[in-house]
Amino acid sequence: xxxxxxxxxxxxxxxxxxxxxxxxxxxxxxxxxxxxxxxxxxxxxxxxxxxxxxxxxxxxxxxxxxxxxxxxxxxxxxxxx
Amino acid sequence: xxxxxxxxxxxxxxxxxxxxxxxxxxxxxxxxxxxxxxxxxxxxxxxxxxxxxxxxxxxxxxxxxxxxxxxxxxxxxxxxxxxxxxxxxxxxxxxxxxxxxxxxxxxxxxxxxxxxxxxxxxxxxxxxxxxxxxxxxxxxxxxxxxxxxxxxxxxxxxxxxxxxxxxxxxxxxxxxxxxxxxxxxxxxxxxxxxxxxxxxxxxxxxxxxxxxxxxxxxxxxxxxxxxxxxx
Numbered sequence: 242x243x244x245x246x247x248x249x250x251x252x253x254x255x256x257x258x259x260x261x262x263x264x265x266x267x268x269x270x271x272x273x274x275x276x277x278x279x280x281x282x283x284x285x286x287x288x289x290x291x292x293x294x295x296x297x298x299x300x301x302x303x304x305x306x307x308x309x310x311x312x313x314x315x316x317x318x319x320x321x322x
Numbered sequence: 323x324x325x326x327x328x329x330x331x332x333x334x335x336x337x338x339x340x341x342x343x344x345x346x347x348x349x350x351x352x353x354x355x356x357x358x359x360x361x362x363x364x365x366x367x368x369x370x371x372x373x374x375x376x377x378x379x380x381x382x383x384x385x386x387x388x389x390x391x392x393x394x395x396x397x398x399x400x401x402x403x404x405x406x407x408x409x410x411x412x413x414x415x416x417x418x419x420x421x422x423x424x425x426x427x428x429x430x431x432x433x434x435x436x437x438x439x440x441x442x443x444x445x446x447x448x449x450x451x452x453x454x455x456x457x458x459x460x461x462x463x464x465x466x467x468x469x470x471x472x473x474x475x476x477x478x479x480x481x482x483x484x485x486x487x488x489x490x491x492x493x494x495x496x497x498x499x500x501x502x503x504x505x506x507x508x509x510x511x512x513x514x515x516x517x518x519x520x521x522x523x524x525x526x527x528x529x530x531x532x533x534x535x536x537x538x539x540x541x542x543x544x545x546x547x548x549x550x551x552x553x
Contacts, residue, residue: 251424255469256495258425306386309379309415311422312469 242286245299248317249308250280280316283307291320323550325543326353326363328393328409330384334371335406335518342518343367346543355387364550365402365446366393368409370462370516380423380465381411390416402446402509402546407463410502410512419503419512420478421470426463427495435527435536436461436515437489438501442482445508446549450541456489457538458527459520466514468496481506486513517542 251257257278264277285299296318303315325343327350329336340350351363360366374383384390394416397403405413413419426432437458440451451457470478475498478484486502502513517539520526526536
């Protein structure tokens with residue numbers, strides 16, 4: 242199914258408690274990882290190949306609703322055919 | 323005076339909020355998330371809970387609900403609105419208050435009687451308090467860490483918009499110990515702790531006088547009723 246992928250990450254300079262907890266757990270398990278941050282991947286599915294207008298609408302939704310600009314950044318909005 | 327209490331799917335504390343309204347002497351009116359009609363209420367409470375299962379972000383989906391579109395419009399015209407806990411999250415997601423609320427710094431859900439300092443009494447919901455007064459009401463949340471960028475924090479401090487600060491301990495890592503905010507006009511107030519759980523002797527926080535006798539939350543509701551009478 243054609244889709245538009247929206248990726249959202251917590252802002253780099255803000256605490257990500259979820260990422261911190263997972264990072265600590267990985268370190269306990271012996272991983273050499275320094276820090277972990279957890280974001281979201283949101284898939285918008287279409288029954289047609291997404292048009293430019295669909296992509297624009299998705300970008301708008303990503304900025305207005307799918308992310309909160311105070312705490313998150315939209316890092317990617319792409320069409321995946 | 324009629325005070326509307328909104329129920330979204332996943333709201334928990336609507337009954338307690340309605341009860342608090344009645345104990346304070348008001349008439350509580352149930353408002354439904356899918357209904358854009360506010361049924362002539364004079365003020366609105368957005369109660370606590372987990373609207374829409376906290377999906378996407380706490381309060382984000384509720385902010386898009388039909389009832390919120392009317393509340394946002396009327397709040398901008400001066401309708402008193404109080405957001406408690408999840409209701410506070412709905413207010414920030416609706417952009418009626420700035421900033422955001424994220425998972426508690428220490429990652430634990432917290433449930434305790436919390437001391438707060440009343441930092442502003444020029445609002446529809448806090449006029450019955452005295453400036454600097456310390457009050458105790460329950461706090462129960464997993465995502466109560468208040469954050470905002472430095473510019474917003476500076477504005478909140480400079481324009482006196484911080485309405486409540488945590489006292490003694492900062493339970494969730496909130497910036498500047500922020501527990502609650504108001505808008506510039508003072509009709510919209512949001513806070514993480516729960517005033518509606520401290521309105522009736524026997525069911526509130528412990529005080530030095532007696533167990534569970536704390537009723538500091540009642541003044542939120544008597545404040546708004548008074549401000550409506552005076553308006």
